[in-house]
Amino acid sequence: EQIRQSHEEDARILIEPSVLAKRLDAGEDIRLVDIRSREEFEAVHIESSVLLTQPLMQKILGTWDNDQRFVVIDHLGKKGLDAAAYYLGHGMPNVHALRGGIDAWSLEVDSAVRRYALN
Numbered sequence: 001e002q003i004r005q006s007h008e009e010d011a012r013i014l015i016e017p018s019v020l021a022k023r024l025d026a027g028e029d030i031r032l033v034d035i036r037s038r039e040e041f042e043a044v045h046i047e048s049s050v051l052l053t054q055p056l057m058q059k060i061l062g063t064w065d066n067d068q069r070f071v072v073i074d075h076l077g078k079k080g081l082d083a084a085a086y087y088l089g090h091g092m093p094n095v096h097a098l099r100g101g102i103d104a105w106s107l108e109v110d111s112a113v114r115r116y117a118l119n
Contacts, residue, residue: 013084015096017108031070035083044114069094077101
């Protein structure tokens with residue numbers, strides 16, 4: 001039962017790349033927060049995304065409206081879920097993680113965002 005509940009909670013946190021793309025195209029106010037390394041971010045990132053730094057993390061928790069909608073982006077979608085859960089736990093109910101990370105975005109939404117592998 002606990003495993004099922006955990007899976008359902010994860011599913012609520014995730015957002016599909018195509019759904020995010022449609023919402024961004026419609027002009028919805030959704031911030032994109034990239035939690036990958038600076039090197040990965042500088043090599044390739046989704047337009048309008050910002051790199052999560054320590055100062056930005058403090059700004060999110062300290063000055064962003066708790067209802068601000070934002071999506072956490074990682075490489076393959078594994079770490080993003082944990083990061084989104086962290087912000088949910090800090091009273092920010094409108095945070096999601098990009099299902100499949102930037103890799104899925106490249107495959108499903110924008111092939112101009114280059115795919116890469118980490119060694």
